Amino acid sequence: MKRDLIPPPVVWRLSLYLRELQMLAGEGVEKISSRKLAAGLHTTDAQVRKDLACFGQFGRPGVGYHVAELIQRIREILKTDKVRPVVVVGAGDLGRALLRHKGFIEKGFSLVAAFDVSARLVGKTAGDVTVRHIDELREFLQKSDIRLAVLAVPPQAAQDVCNLLCESGIQGILNFAPISISAPKSVTVRPVDLTAELEQLSFHVPTQ
Amino acid sequence: MKRDLIPPPVVWRLSLYLRELQMLAGEGVEKISSRKLAAGLHTTDAQVRKDLACFGQFGRPGVGYHVAELIQRIREILKTDKVRPVVVVGAGDLGRALLRHKGFIEKGFSLVAAFDVSARLVGKTAGDVTVRHIDELREFLQKSDIRLAVLAVPPQAAQDVCNLLCESGIQGILNFAPISISAPKSVTVRPVDLTAELEQLSFHVPTQ
């Protein structure tokens, strides 16, 4: 399982392929060529084939790829073929918006619990869960086998909460706090910075 | 202004540098070397210098960079030195969470209006704005000079709303809908897929 030598851009495109394939499956498409799969995304047939070749041989020359099979294979690679539980820390506007979002489950994620420090938020319901106090987080995680967390706390709190999550057995953190946080090498931290995304857009759009 | 030949990774790191510099400025730091700036982010001093060199000479040998000046320069490059107005289309959970978010303004963005089709949402207040009906969108944009939009509608509606935005003069769209949308070449579309972000995390975290 030499997973770490897969180039990050390849893993990213796996998510794009999966999304496209799931849409195609919804339209009843059963098989697809690398060329047609590439057409919807902004890439090429060679890229698609090269990417998939990192993980095995999934297609048939002259035929293409079987949509349902390829979906299954990619989900296995991304480890989303079985639903993975996720905790949300920080139940402010963004945290609660994520908790209410309906689309995660069919993609293989279930937001199973939420935590916050604020008395104003503890006890509130969002999506399927009731917000708990963050003091309960450690014990909750130690009794479970949850490995993924969404961090949606203010930047000042982010590093402390990150430390707590790492100590409690979390191995992957999606960090929405606009600050760079550190974690042990065994823990993957993936930053998401919505302001930075807007800045990238701004760069490409003239003013005035 | 040969902006289009700047490598995308460089523009992305500009946002990271800016965030770090703004934090340093908040701590009262006045000058900084490329080495120290790189240390916080996950990059190197050579990378920092090379990136900045795309835009001019901002530092002084033996001294480093002046924090406040570099902040100003990067904001000019990203065009966020003056506040840019942004419309939000789709006032569901995510759209409203973004509207309530306090952090955009000091980064140079102001969410000035929100639109939705749903009678349930029109008239609701979120952040500083009241949600309008999407039928008002075209006229609203034609009377203004707003060039940036956040698209937070369901995937089935995304392409139609994108078309409407493009026809109304929008030149940059941050697309949260989990679907690939097409726009004229003159319009920049930047996709943000939160599920895909979770998938990337999942890939790196073992199951069981």
Add this chain to the structure above:
DNA sequence: TAGATTGTTAATCGATTAACAATC
């Protein structure tokens, strides 16, 4: 079979890293 399309190798392209003379 003929046409289509894969998996894979080789060639190209672009981005990062290292090194260092110039300069404060």
Add this chain to the structure above:
DNA sequence: TAGATTGTTAATCGATTAACAATC
């Protein structure tokens, strides 16, 4: 001056694209 640090060039590394024999 001596030490620090820039801007920039050259070397390395990694990712994308093109091409094609193998195969359905």
